Structures are given as structure tokens and as C-alpha cells.
Amino acid sequence: MLYFPNNEMVVPAMIDRRTYSVVRINDKGAEKWKHDLKEKGRKETIVGIGKFKGNILVLIANDVSNNYSYGMITRIEGLLLDGAKGTVLQEKTLILLEGKNYVEARMIKDKNGEVQHVMIRHTRWDGEEGFASRRISRERAQSKKIELYDISPELTATVAHEYGINEDVFFYGMGSLPTGDLLVLWLNKTGELVMEQFKGDGVEARVVLPLDWDKESDFSVNMRMNPDKPTHVVCGINHTNRGKRIATMLVDLETKTVKTHEEKITKDYRRELEATAVAFNAKRLVIQNELYKDMIVTDIEFYQDKTIVVKEIGAPTSRSYMNGDAIITVFDKDMKVLKHFFINKTYPDPVGKSVSLKVSGDKLQLLTVDMYGLATVSLLYGEINLKTLEWIKLAKVKEGKKEVFGTPFRIWETIWLPNNMLVNQADPPGLKFIKGELKPVTYDN
Numbered sequence: 001m002l003y004f005p006n007n008e009m010v011v012p013a014m015i016d017r018r019t020y021s022v023v024r025i026n027d028k029g030a031e032k033w034k035h036d037l038k039e040k041g042r043k044e045t046i047v048g049i050g051k052f053k054g055n056i057l058v059l060i061a062n063d064v065s066n067n068y069s070y071g072m073i074t075r076i077e078g079l080l081l082d083g084a085k086g087t088v089l090q091e092k093t094l095i096l097l098e099g100k101n102y103v104e105a106r107m108i109k110d111k112n113g114e115v116q117h118v119m120i121r122h123t124r125w126d127g128e129e130g131f132a133s134r135r136i137s138r139e140r141a142q143s144k145k146i147e148l149y150d151i152s153p154e155l156t157a158t159v160a161h162e163y164g165i166n167e168d169v170f171f172y173g174m175g176s177l178p179t180g181d182l183l184v185l186w187l188n189k190t191g192e193l194v195m196e197q198f199k200g201d202g203v204e205a206r207v208v209l210p211l212d213w214d215k216e217s218d219f220s221v222n223m224r225m226n227p228d229k230p231t232h233v234v235c236g237i238n239h240t241n242r243g244k245r246i247a248t249m250l251v252d253l254e255t256k257t258v259k260t261h262e263e264k265i266t267k268d269y270r271r272e273l274e275a276t277a278v279a280f281n282a283k284r285l286v287i288q289n290e291l292y293k294d295m296i297v298t299d300i301e302f303y304q305d306k307t308i309v310v311k312e313i314g315a316p317t318s319r320s321y322m323n324g325d326a327i328i329t330v331f332d333k334d335m336k337v338l339k340h341f342f343i344n345k346t347y348p349d350p351v352g353k354s355v356s357l358k359v360s361g362d363k364l365q366l367l368t369v370d371m372y373g374l375a376t377v378s379l380l381y382g383e384i385n386l387k388t389l390e391w392i393k394l395a396k397v398k399e400g401k402k403e404v405f406g407t408p409f410r411i412w413e414t415i416w417l418p419n420n421m422l423v424n425q426a427d428p429p430g431l432k433f434i435k436g437e438l439k440p441v442t443y444d445n
Contacts, residue, residue: 002051002113004083007417008032010056012046020046022058022079024086027417033086035079047076048107050115053153055089056081057115059107073103076118078155094118094157095149101126102140108148108176111227116180118149118157121171141170141187146198148182161201169194173223178230185221185235195233197253205253210260211237224300231255234307236297246297248309250335259335265295277327277340280382280394295327298353301364303386305333308364310355326355326368330389339389345370347377347411356414362387367414367421370396378403379423 002010007027012020013034024032037046037060048059058079074097080090095118097103102125108117125139143165150160172193173185182198197205219239226232231254237247244265251258263269299310309331313324328341347354347369355368364384369377382394396403415422 001415002049002056007419009415010049010083011415012049022046022049022056022081022086024083025422027420027422029422035081035086035088047105048109048115048118050107050109051083051113052080052115052151054083056083057107057151059094059105059118061105073097073105076105076157078151078157080155090155092155094151094155095120101144106174108180108182110176110180111178115151116176117160117182118151119174119182120147120149121174122146123171138170141172143169143171146182146184148198161198163198172219173221173235175223175225175233177225178227183223183225183233185223187219193237195235195251195253205256207251207253207256207258209235209237209249209251209258211239211247211249220296222297222300224302226302228302234300234302234309236300236309236311238296244295246295246311248297248307248329248331248335250307250331250333261331261335261337273327273340273342277342278391279342279344280391298326299355299357301357301359303330303359303362303364306338306386307331307335308357308359308386310353310357312353312355328355328364328366328384330386341384341391343368343380343382343394345380347371353412356411356416358416359386363392365416367411367423369409369411377409379409 004010004024008024010022010024013023020037021034022037023034026032045061046058047061050057058081060077060079061073062075062077075093076095076097078090078092078094079088081087082089097120102123104121104123106119107115108119110116122144123140124142124144145165146163147159148161149157151157169189170187171184172187175183177183177197179199181204184196184198186194186196188194193209193211195207195209196203219237221238222236224234226234231252233251233253235247235249235251237249239245239247245262246265247260247262249258249260295311295313297309298312301308307330309329311327311329313326324346326343326345328343330338330341332338343355343366345354345368355366358365362385364386366382366384368380368382370380371377379397380394381397383392384390385392410424413424
């Protein structure tokens with residue numbers, strides 16, 4: 001998603017399971033222009049949209065799997081669009097790939113949305129599926145090399161940097177710093193979790209994250225860079241060493257230090273949350289029965305020297321069919337808990353993330369959903385004062401006097417604007433990219 005003046009945005013759109021568009025919309029969700037990719041008639045997907053030399057560059061990969069960024073990609077095209085009109089200025093093949101192994105393609109952008117690089121990670125998986133799901137997962141996580149391409153104004157791609165990777169390490173996360181440097185999270189064969197910052201032709205910083213875990217356990221990471229502190233990265237790590245655990249780590253790439261808060265997800269932890277977490281207008285909260293064991297980190301935000309982490313009950317790997325209660329935890333600069341905030345909700349699809357956040361001044365704004373009847377959900381809008389660490393409001397969203405409800409909202413695609421937000425209401429849920437009706441919602445409810 002790219003933001004422009006006058007509260008306009010350019011977003012990727014999915015019309016159906018295999019038809020993509022690029023759309024410029026205003027703060028009411030109205031379309032200013034749309035460029036449709038369906039006329040190409042090929043199996044393609046959008047892997048990145050960024051600002052480029054005053055225009056908009058769209059990366060299009062051919063023949064990818066349903067995982068959107070993994071696939072037997074043989075070609076990546078660049079589509080240059082006029083930002084004001086959506087007309088095609090230039091279109092050409094940027095990168096031709098040879099070989100039979102699956103790759104991951106990403107666009108690396110700075111915090112303003114300007115294109116820095118195109119990243120290609122070559123994996124060990126040869127595309128053979130069979131019944132060995134663990135082997136596929138392992139080989140997708142193993143890397144042969146990572147290439148960073150520069151893109152010229154004439155849409156010519158050249159390899160700026162190539163990093164050879166030890167195939168014994170496993171890939172668990174990637175991001176980019178405001179400087180454009182590449183940030184990668186690895187697991188090595190000795191069981192160490194390592195964060196590396198790639199700059200120029202080599203590694204600028206390497207930090208080992210002190211995690212006590214069994215390398216055979218289930219493991220997932222949510223990684224977020226602090227936009228105001230370029231050397232600070234926070235990882236929310238879900239793992240199952242001797243029971244379910246969540247570790248939240250603040251990594252300082254400059255000092256190469258790590259501050260950690262680890263929570264063991266047990267009945268005692270549940271009782272502690274029920275005793276200390278603050279719910280809006282509730283004297284006592286009760287966390288949903290056994291579902292708390294499936295709690296995972298779904299989002300991370302920042303305010304001054306504080307870190308804000310959202311944990312939700314239920315996930316795609318859950319035994320449950322839903323996303324349940326949410327805990328919003330505010331940490332200080334040393335990763336000590338300042339306060340837990342509790343939201344009681346039920347969302348009927350295990351999408352992993354059903355709370356959207358925005359830090360606005362000293363206020364945390366949030367949007368989530370709760371069941372409304374058997375087949376519909378209602379929107380909940382809330383605010384937390386980040387200075388006093390108190391609830392300001394949490395209420396059902398209304399249009400006039402009528403509550404807003406309907407088929408599942410794709411909360412993870414919420415577009416936050418200065419005076420309102422655009423909420424994507426789509427059926428069926430679970431697909432990536434914008435699809436369905438964009439519903440404008442005001443903050444004043």
C-alpha cells in the first residue's frame with residue numbers, strides 16, 4: 001500500500017483468485033483509476049508496489065504458487081505506471097531466472113514507500129511435493145543464496161549484491177531497515193537464532209538471540225522494525241519448548257544487545273492475565289477456557305521508547321475455528337511489562353490477525369471484530385491513552401444510530417487515515433490483497 005497527498009492510496013487488488021489489479025482510491029474508498037492485469041492471460045501475481053522516480057513501479061511474477069511469494073518463478077516483470085492517471089509508461093522484463101528450485105521474491109522499500117531493491121532468495125526446494133510436508137517446509141526455509149537487484153530509471157535490473165548462504169541455516173524472517181539494508185533472521189544447525197544485517201557486500205551486524213528452545217519444536221516469528229529508531233528491531237517469537245512460550249525480544253543492532261521478556265503459556269499465566277489485564281468497563285475478565293494455549297503474537301507497534309505487542313487466541317494452526325480474545329501488552333524500553341489491556345471478542349475465521357493498530361500522537365487506535373449472531377460480525381473501535389496507559393473508549397462502530405455489522409471483515413487490510421479508516425468487507429475471507437467492498441468508517445462513534 002502506498003500513501004499519497006490528499007488522503008489517496010495505491011493498493012493491490014484481487015478481483016478473483018487469479019486476477020489482479022492496481023487501484024488508486026481516495027479516503028472514501030472511491031476509485032480514481034484502476035489498471036487491470038487480467039488482459040495478460042498468464043498465471044501472474046503482484047509481489048510488490050512501490051514509488052519509483054515520481055511514478056509507481058509494480059513487480060509482477062509469473063507462475064507462482066498459492067503462497068504468493070514462493071513459486072517456480074522464471075520471470076519478474078516491471079510495470080511502470082503514471083501515479084496520477086494509472087496509464088502505462090513502460091513495461092519490460094526485469095529479471096530472468098534459471099534453475100528448477102523455488103524462489104522468494106520481494107520488493108524492498110524505505111519507510112516512504114520508495115523502491116530500494118528487488119530481493120530474490122533461492123531456496124533448496126525443487127518443487128516436488130509428495131507427502132513429505134516437513135521436508136518441503138524445511139527445504140523452503142533453506143537458502144542457496146540471496147540476490148539484491150538495483151533498478152535503473154530505464155527499468156534495467158542489475159545484481160548489486162549477492163550473498164552466499166550456508167544451506168545448514170533456516171530462514172525465519174526478513175525485513176529492510178530505513179537505510180535500505182537487508183535484515184534476515186536465521187536458525188543455524190546448532191539451534192542458535194541469529195539476526196544479520198546485510199550492508200554492501202557483507203554482514204554489517206550479527207546478533208545471536210538468547211532463546212532457550214528445542215530446534216525440533218514448532219516455531220514462528222513476527223518481526224517489526226522501529227521506524228523512528230533504525231537500529232531497533234522487535235521479534236515476537238512463538239515456540240513450544242517444554243510447553244507453549246512467547247518470547248518478545250528487542251534487538252539493538254548498533255550495540256548488538258538483546259532485551260527479552262518471555263512468557264510461558266500455562267494456567268498460572270492465564271490466571272495472572274485475568275488478575276492484571278485491564279478490560280474496558282469490566283470489573284473482572286475471564287479468558288476463553290483452553291483456547292489461551294493457542295495464543296500467538298499477531299502485531300507489533302511502537303510509541304516513543306515503548307513497544308506495543310498484540311497477542312491473540314487462536315490462529316491458523318489452532319485447534320479452534322476462530323480468533324478469540326486479544327491481549328495488548330505495553331513494554332518499557334527494557335522490555336518490562338507496563339500494562340496488559342484485554343479485549344473480549346470472537347472472530348469466526350482463523351486468519352491469525354483480527355486486531356489492527358495505529359499509533360496517533362499519544363493515542364493507540366484499534367479496530368477489531370466480534371461475533372454478531374451466527375454468521376455475521378460487528379466492528380469494534382477502541383482507543384488507549386499511551387501516556388496514562390488507560391482505556392479511552394471501546395465500542396461497537398455505528399453509522400448514525402445503527403451498528404455496523406455484516407459478513408467477515410478483513411481487519412488485517414484496514415487502511416488508516418487521518419480522519420477515518422477504510423475497512424475491507426469481503427466474502428470469502430482468507431485471500432491476500434484487497435478484495436470486496438471498502439467501507440469508510442469514522443473515528444467518532
